Amino acid sequence: MDEGTMSRREQDELEEQILDAVDRWVEREVRPIAREYDQADRYPDALVEQMKELGLFGATIHPRYGGLGLRATTYAKLVARICEVWMAPTGIFNSHLIMAHCVERAGTEEQRAHYLPRFASGELRGGIGLTEPNAGTDLQRIRTTARRDGDHYVINGSKTWITNGIYGQCLAVLVKTDPDCDPPHKGMSMFLCEKGDGFTVGKKLHKLGYRAIDSAELVIDDFRVHERQLIGGVEGQGFQQAAGGLELGRINVAARGAGMARGALALALDYAQQRETFGKPIAHHQAIQLKLADMSTRAEAARLLVQDAAERFDNGKRCDLEAGRAKLFASEAALHNATEAMRVFGGYSYSTDYEIERFFRDAPLMCIGEGTNEIQRIIIARQLLERGM
Numbered sequence: 309m310d311e312g313t314m315s316r317r318e319q320d321e322l323e324e325q326i327l328d329a330v331d332r333w334v335e336r337e338v339r340p341i342a343r344e345y346d347q348a349d350r351y352p353d354a355l356v357e358q359m360k361e362l363g364l365f366g367a368t369i370h371p372r373y374g375g376l377g378l379r380a381t382t383y384a385k386l387v388a389r390i391c392e393v394w395m396a397p398t399g400i401f402n403s404h405l406i407m408a409h410c411v412e413r414a415g416t417e418e419q420r421a422h423y424l425p426r427f428a429s430g431e432l433r434g435g436i437g438l439t440e441p442n443a444g445t446d447l448q449r450i451r452t453t454a455r456r457d458g459d460h461y462v463i464n465g466s467k468t469w470i471t472n473g474i475y476g477q478c479l480a481v482l483v484k485t486d487p488d489c490d491p492p493h494k495g496m497s498m499f500l501c502e503k504g505d506g507f508t509v510g511k512k513l514h515k516l517g518y519r520a521i522d523s524a525e526l527v528i529d530d531f532r533v534h535e536r537q538l539i540g541g542v543e544g545q546g547f548q549q550a551a552g553g554l555e556l557g558r559i560n561v562a563a564r565g566a567g568m569a570r571g572a573l574a575l576a577l578d579y580a581q582q583r584e585t586f587g588k589p590i591a592h593h594q595a596i597q598l599k600l601a602d603m604s605t606r607a608e609a610a611r612l613l614v615q616d617a618a619e620r621f622d623n624g625k626r627c628d629l630e631a632g633r634a635k636l637f638a639s640e641a642a643l644h645n646a647t648e649a650m651r652v653f654g655g656y657s658y659s660t661d662y663e664i665e666r667f668f669r670d671a672p673l674m675c676i677g678e679g680t681n682e683i684q685r686i687i688i689a690r691q692l693l694e695r696g697m
């Protein structure tokens with residue numbers, strides 16, 4: 309069904325159905341395995357198959373290409389619900405959908421028709437390859453190059469920290485087609501690269517948190533791609549294409565943060581009513597109540613900022629300021645609430661038998677991914693100076 313041609317009431321009904329299905333899935337399938345798979349750093353193959361059935365790999369792809377075509381507001385709620393329990397699995401479809409969004413927004417009609425149906429079904433999965441060993445924030449300094457050779461390009465370089473880098477088969481890879489261009493961003497392009505000879509996994513990266521999902525170094529060595537893989541078919545658009553995808557990416561990460569902030573609160577609230585000290589549940593001590601009140605306020609404020617950014621995105625309005633603000637606040641809220649929840653749990657917070665330690669390990673990534681929070685602040689300030697309040 310196409311959300312774009314549905315009435316508001318129909319959209320709300322669809323939202324309710326999808327969120328109900330996701331809630332049931334999270335309780336039945338995700339919650340029971342989260343601790344075991346996180347600790348073993350084991351890829352959740354069964355969850356991937358279930359995500360395909362739920363349509364998550366096509367969540368934001370237009371129904372014309374076989375996706376669900378969800379509004380960003382619905383999508384953000386769905387992501388937050390999963391992250392209340394376990395954040396990592398959302399990366400499997402979030403990064404994939406940023407790649408799909410890039411093709412849908414900037415690709416040629418031939419690229420859309422060829423790739424989007426396979427992305428939507430989950431038959432072909434992947435993510436985005438921007439970061440390199442020497443350049444993350446400062447993407448204009450990447451060193452990967454694509455040199456034209458007849459109707460092909462030959463790509464050489466490497467990428468790191470790539471989500472879905474091992475189990476994903478296709479990545480949107482940022483390169484320099486004109487390495488000497490000044491300014492450098494005008495010489496950058498994006499290619500859809502399917503793994504194969506010359507485009508391989510260097511190594512799996514081992515992480516503090518965000519485990520079970522693959523992060524990898526990718527090696528690109530004389531990898532030949534046909535010119536029809538150049539996203540949009542024109543050189544020099546890659547930097548804008550990458551930046552454009554990050555707006556939805558920031559709403560994603562903000563939604564993850566809002567979900568985690570709420571999830572950490574839920575764990576703390578439950579524990580505080582069970583654990584007794586000095587003859588009463590710790591929830592009845594004022595010091596703990598102050599924490600719960602602050603955590604609840606942060607979680608709700610994060611949720612509202614995410615909703616605000618997602619609504620603007622859905623209405624086709626500019627939302628870099630709002631998405632940046634939501635990402636900044638919600639990710640810090642996740643980290644803060646995870647830390648405060650650990651204090652509520654006391655010594656047990658340090659035990660791998662309890663869920664809260666995973667929130668504490670997973671939360672910092674939200675402050676780094678899709679633009680660090682230092683950069684978010686700079687983006688917000690620039691927008692304020694340009695657009696006013």
Ligand SMILES: Cc1cc2nc3c(=O)[nH]c(=O)nc-3n(C[C@H](O)[C@H](O)[C@H](O)COP(=O)(O)OP(=O)(O)OC[C@H]3O[C@@H](n4cnc5c(N)ncnc54)[C@H](O)[C@@H]3O)c2cc1C
Nearest residue numbers: 436437438439443444445446469470471677678680682683
């Ligand atoms: C688990 C994980 C998954 C990831 N997944 C992906 C992925 O799928 N695809 C992908 O392309 N990348 C991915 N990344 C990479 C991520 O996007 C980068 O780590 C991030 O953009 C920061 O880049 P950097 O690590 O190179 O840090 P740097 O750019 O080296 O920054 C280091 C520090 O300097 C600060 N800083 C830098 N420039 C400025 C400035 N101008 N003003 C103020 N402070 C500044 C930063 O905020 C940071 O605190 C992932 C990273 C992780 C950890």
